[in-house]
Amino acid sequence: MVTGSASGIGAATTALLRERGAEVIGCDLADAEIRADLSTPDGRLSLIEQVREHGPIDAVLAVAGGGKTGLLETNYFGAVATLEGLRPLLAQRTAPRAVAVSSTSALAPANEQVVQACLDGDEAAAVHLLGQDPSGGGVAGGYGVAKRALNRWVRRAAPTAEWAGAGIALNVVAPGVVDTPAAAYILTDPEVRKAVETAAPQPFGGFPGRPEWIAETICWLASADNRFVTGQILFADGGSEAAAVGDLHWQ
Numbered sequence: 285m286v287t288g289s290a291s292g293i294g295a296a297t298t299a300l301l302r303e304r305g306a307e308v309i310g311c312d313l314a315d316a317e318i319r320a321d322l323s324t325p326d327g328r329l330s331l332i333e334q335v336r337e338h339g340p341i342d343a344v345l346a347v348a349g350g351g352k353t354g355l356l357e358t359n360y361f362g363a364v365a366t367l368e369g370l371r372p373l374l375a376q377r378t379a380p381r382a383v384a385v386s387s388t389s390a391l392a393p394a395n396e397q398v399v400q401a402c403l404d405g406d407e408a409a410a411v412h413l414l415g416q417d418p419s420g421g422g423v424a425g426g427y428g429v430a431k432r433a434l435n436r437w438v439r440r441a442a443p444t445a446e447w448a449g450a451g452i453a454l455n456v457v458a459p460g461v462v463d464t465p466a467a468a469y470i471l472t473d474p475e476v477r478k479a480v481e482t483a484a485p486q487p488f489g490g491f492p493g494r495p496e497w498i499a500e501t502i503c504w505l506a507s508a509d510n511r512f513v514t515g516q517i518l519f520a521d522g523g524s525e526a527a528a529v530g531d532l533h534w535q
């Protein structure tokens with residue numbers, strides 16, 4: 285089951301999985317087997333109910349995100365509801381896997397109160413606090429906060445009895461700038477493109493990356509070949525995170 289299957293990274297992932305013989309249930313706002321708006325509680329519930337009709341599933345790939353509105357609602361609460369809501373269907377399979385798509389934007393400084401409200405599951409408070417924050421309340425700020433909270437939720441959940449204990453690998457893929465409609469606002473304006481590339485260079489593979497490259501990473505983490513990797517934030521970003529963070533984690 286792939287959310288965000290109609291475009292960009294989700295579409296590339298869906299295509300790759302189908303090419304490899306998988307039966308894929310896509311979910312998106314339109315042009316998908318399941319149409320659901322993951323920015324709303326009703327949409328999330330509808331997704332879970334519709335997937336349930338298909339029975340147990342091998343992998344849940346929470347790719348849907350980006351956007352200019354509903355940043356916390358889709359990128360954090362929609363993704364977590366997808367993963368949590370479908371976990372019981374995963375637990376019935378022999379090699380279940382889950383992957384969430386985050387972003388290198390998660391590396392940006394974030395309002396800790398908003399992140400905490402996300403992790404507490406308090407959507408109303410998180411959205412309210414984000415709106416109150418003059419520095420972190422903008423589009424770019426809200427997006428990074430949502431992805432940071434998602435990374436932290438995965439780090440907490442992955443090693444628990446519900447996930448690792450049930451044999452379910454749960455990982456994050458964090459892309460750098462990738463050539464999809466979501467990144468068009470960066471890629472089509474030469475000045476913005478140059479500024480972003482200079483601030484966050486991608487020395488391996490280039491700027492922008494291709495959605496198919498991210499799809500390959502997601503598909504491996506979601507495959508039965510992944511026997512031992514869980515709880516990881518895997519940056520698929522041409523070296524952008526390594527260039528920005530260096531050896532900080534290891535000091």
Ligand SMILES: NC(=O)c1ccc[n+]([C@@H]2O[C@H](COP(=O)([O-])OP(=O)(O)OC[C@H]3O[C@@H](n4cnc5c(N)ncnc54)[C@H](O)[C@@H]3O)[C@@H](O)[C@H]2O)c1
Pocket residue numbers: 287288289290291292293294311312313314320321322323324347348349350351358362385386387388458459460461462463464465466467495
């Ligand atoms: N393209 C990039 O440079 C980049 C970089 C880092 C992370 N990402 C992340 O990758 C993921 C995929 O983005 P993309 O680049 O393929 O963009 P995209 O716009 O091509 O695809 C995103 C898909 O998600 C769907 N979607 C958005 N909001 C939704 C909602 N509320 N309910 C259901 N579906 C919804 C859209 O309809 C769209 O089909 C996102 O989570 C995004 O944040 C993208």
